[in-house]
Amino acid sequence: xxxxxxxxxxxxxxxxxxxxxxxxxxxxxxxxxxxxxxxxxxxxxxxxxxxxxxxxxxxxxxxxxxxxxxxxxxxxxxxxxxxxxxxxxxxxxxxxxxxxxxxxxxxxxxxxxxxxxxxxxxxxxxxxxxxxxxxxxxxxxxxxxxxxxxxxxxxxxxxxxxxxxxxxxxxxxxxxxxxxxxxxxxxxxxxxxxxxxxxxxxxxxxxxxxxxxxxxxxxxxxxxxxxxxxx
Numbered sequence: 435x436x437x438x439x440x441x442x443x444x445x446x447x448x449x450x451x452x453x454x455x456x457x458x459x460x461x462x463x464x465x466x467x468x469x470x471x472x473x474x475x476x477x478x479x480x481x482x483x484x485x486x487x488x489x490x491x492x493x494x495x496x497x498x499x500x501x502x503x504x505x506x507x508x509x510x511x512x513x514x515x516x517x518x519x520x521x522x523x524x525x526x527x528x529x530x531x532x533x534x535x536x537x538x539x540x541x542x543x544x545x546x547x548x549x550x551x552x553x554x555x556x557x558x559x560x561x562x563x564x565x566x567x568x569x570x571x572x573x574x575x576x577x578x579x580x581x582x583x584x585x586x587x588x589x590x591x592x593x594x595x596x597x598x599x600x601x602x603x604x605x606x607x608x609x610x611x612x613x614x615x616x617x618x619x620x621x622x623x624x625x626x627x628x629x630x631x632x633x634x635x636x637x638x639x640x641x642x643x644x645x646x647x648x649x650x651x652x653x654x655x656x657x658x659x660x661x662x663x664x665x
Contacts, residue, residue: 443478447486450476452495455506466496466504509594511601518602529610536603537654539596540584544634544650546591548643555590556639562586563631577611583631587638626656 494510569576588600
């Protein structure tokens with residue numbers, strides 16, 4: 435057996451599990467055959483299947499828990515987050531480029547949220563905007579509600595992929611948003627940021643897609659983009 439063969443066998447095993455899910459039209463939470471059955475079907479060792487299951491679990495394609503069979507996993511923005519952070523850390527992309535992509539996506543999510551939001555979505559979005567204003571000097575609390583605000587808008591869009599992509603920006607936001615907030619040195623400047631969030635929440639509640647998109651663009655132009663002015 436050459437040095438490359440174990441990796442090749444694992445790759446084949448990973449593809450087999452993915453094919454099994456697709457061919458049987460399995461959905462999130464559906465159970466999969468055990469490692470032993472896959473190993474027998476493929477004619478590989480249990481060790482190979484264990485490694486394949488581990489790789490699939492790391493990608494959140496399957497959910498593996500102690501004492502129960504593997505299940506089909508749900509889409510998870512944390513996988514995208516890891517890839518994005520790696521790309522920034524290794525200078526493959528810049529934070530500014532990530533934020534350009536984020537802006538493009540969030541203009542669309544704001545419009546879709548206005549069209550598709552439920553009453554509960556509208557209340558949640560408005561509540562996070564209000565809690566940002568009530569956070570006062572507690573920057574950590576403000577940032578937590580800011581992140582939740584944007585994720586709630588993405589969730590309200592009705593597109594699960596938008597929601598997960600916006601989720602993937604969370605760890606970068608926890609670094610970048612405090613820096614952007616510190617560029618707002620006066621009370622008036624900070625109130626301007628908070629007001630845009632309130633107005634955006636109101637536009638979504640009013641089902642005003644055009645204004646929601648315009649306010650999201652204003653939010654990026656007057657708030658987030660300030661982070662890069664001195665860069």
